[in-house]
Amino acid sequence: MAMQAAGTDRPATIHDIAAMCGVAASTVSRALSTPARVNIRTRARIEAAAAELNYTPNNQAKALSSGRTGAVGVLVPDITNPFYFDLIRGTQLQLKAAGYTQLLVDTEESDEVEASSMEQLRKSADGIIVTASRLSDEALLAAAAKVPIVTINRDVVGVPAVVIDTPSATSQALDHLVSLGHTRIAYMAGPLTSQSSTLRWNALAAAAEDRGVDVRRLGPFAPKTQSGAAAADAAVHSGVTACIAFNDLIAIGMLQRLRERGIRVPEDMSVVGCDDIFGADFCNPPLTTMASPIEQAGRVAVSMLLAQLNPLAGGGNRSRSLMPTHLTVRGSTGPVRHS
Amino acid sequence: MAMQAAGTDRPATIHDIAAMCGVAASTVSRALSTPARVNIRTRARIEAAAAELNYTPNNQAKALSSGRTGAVGVLVPDITNPFYFDLIRGTQLQLKAAGYTQLLVDTEESDEVEASSMEQLRKSADGIIVTASRLSDEALLAAAAKVPIVTINRDVVGVPAVVIDTPSATSQALDHLVSLGHTRIAYMAGPLTSQSSTLRWNALAAAAEDRGVDVRRLGPFAPKTQSGAAAADAAVHSGVTACIAFNDLIAIGMLQRLRERGIRVPEDMSVVGCDDIFGADFCNPPLTTMASPIEQAGRVAVSMLLAQLNPLAGGGNRSRSLMPTHLTVRGSTGPVRHS
DNA sequence: TTCCCAATGACAACCGATTGCCAAATGTTG
DNA sequence: CAACATTTGGCAATCGGTTGTCATTGGGAA
Structure with missing residues (x-):
């Protein structure tokens, strides 16, 4: 039997509810947010009126007066990189579960866009999750002082981070290749500004020395399938029998190029x-690859950020979380051919 | 030589600027948004102060008082479906170019989440782009009456839409298969609530009758690679020699399953x-498929929406845009084998 | 019955901008 | 030089909520 106020098309406000119940707007606000603060019967009336008017709070206004926006910004360098799909889904799920809204921003692999987005988000979000940041350590630290931040795959002392442990996985990958008889191996590096790429190379170089095998670094290559062609040519030219790529996009691009060139x-x-x-x-x-718990990383990052935002809820806010990885062996690796 | 006001850590507001210049806040507001309305020298002083204080407008507040949020909501049914990657990138690029912010929402293929998201977005966005809506025609029309909407791949009279012309492409696909000698063909349908799937099937059935070939409909199948297994089995069981899948995800899943079963x-x-x-x-x-200009569709949708928001700018707002498609032939289709 | 205190509800300031309206200052014209 | 048109800048209301403060009310204890 609910009837909309005739002609009133715009969304209902607490003032509409207040008028309908004959109370002050502030009472409505309290009834809805601090129920204990208001007589239970009054509250019932208010809730009924709210339901009848189909009331939804205007969170712009909410944010303005309370300072809390109920939104979290998520910065990714390239929205079309499939790596981020799962990440975004992870953050999205966890944020929604906590009643937060996700503001997704593509920084186009640019540190400037990243910096300006953070400045912008500082006012329209309660916190920010930054993936694979291109910013300098100093810039990141400075930003973290102004607004709660959690980074993913970017480790800076003083900034909470979720780090996917791909360096350790590269050692596993190396062991896998060594056990197949490979001794001349290449690392197809990612962007120079990528901390992940550097860490992986360091781990790889150290492991290679241990095992006494020859691992050389090639590149850098952009993390796109298109770069795979150049990477494949470089690998072939260098005379290696196996290579470890910075990421799957490069690896897949390599597979395509190698096929074109008739290299099996x-x-x-x-x-x-x-x-x-x-x-x-x-x-x-099918690609042998180091499997990362990407979606989970997104969820953990959100949890860490929310713990930072609501320190009361306990849950001891860790400042660094290392996500385990493992090698998934498929068809793209095999025994070295003794020619 | 710019110095930050000592100790003031929070973002600067127009009041800070006003105080620094000895003018009223409203003058600052005008100087920044309606430059012609303010003395050029005053404006210069204000701009200098704004730069010095590193001022960025708070668009929450802006939205509250002006009614314009500068944001556009983009609703997608499943953020991990690669189809939407390019779409999202298209909308993102075009929106950014126009100075708008993108609010991305994953509706999880649920009409309820979709409806509630729209109600929410109605207050925090100036307009909404809805892809592959699961809502009824009536619900969509009602929503469009409250907030500017452009749909993608969902055609409802009265709601501006961008439609990718896959029905015509299915005819091309059919011709391609017929020219390869196939006469028993299956259509692996998408979700029952998907208008696109229905339209494609209708076009396909009509074309099949024209050509005098047998096309049967199988399914429905969820638009995920996992569903491809069931689809593959159904296709094999039905005795067809070729099939046209609702989308690439199903098709790729089929390829995997067929390979497992040793069907070439x-x-x-x-x-x-x-x-x-x-x-x-x-x-x-590699998959023979109907190529859709996905990113372009996203851009066109944004253009149509912005035309709706700023009617002055001219540009004759079309209410429907049909995006052409074409068949891309790769390795997954070949001549029928006469056994 | 009286007194006191806790529970309750209303008022009003405030968040950071926009914007209608008006007054002061400026410039132009007869 | 007076009268008028035109800029230009400021006041104050407004958007939709939150929140500190205070007056009122009711109930329970003495």
């Missing part, structure tokens, strides 16, 4: 990717 | 997908 995978060249993104399981051949 | 593609079964998503070119075999 894994017979002539073994390829290992990183991340286990969408497509890694159905490319040709 | 395209020798034993030809498969056609739809959309040409990320991965369609490097799966095994």
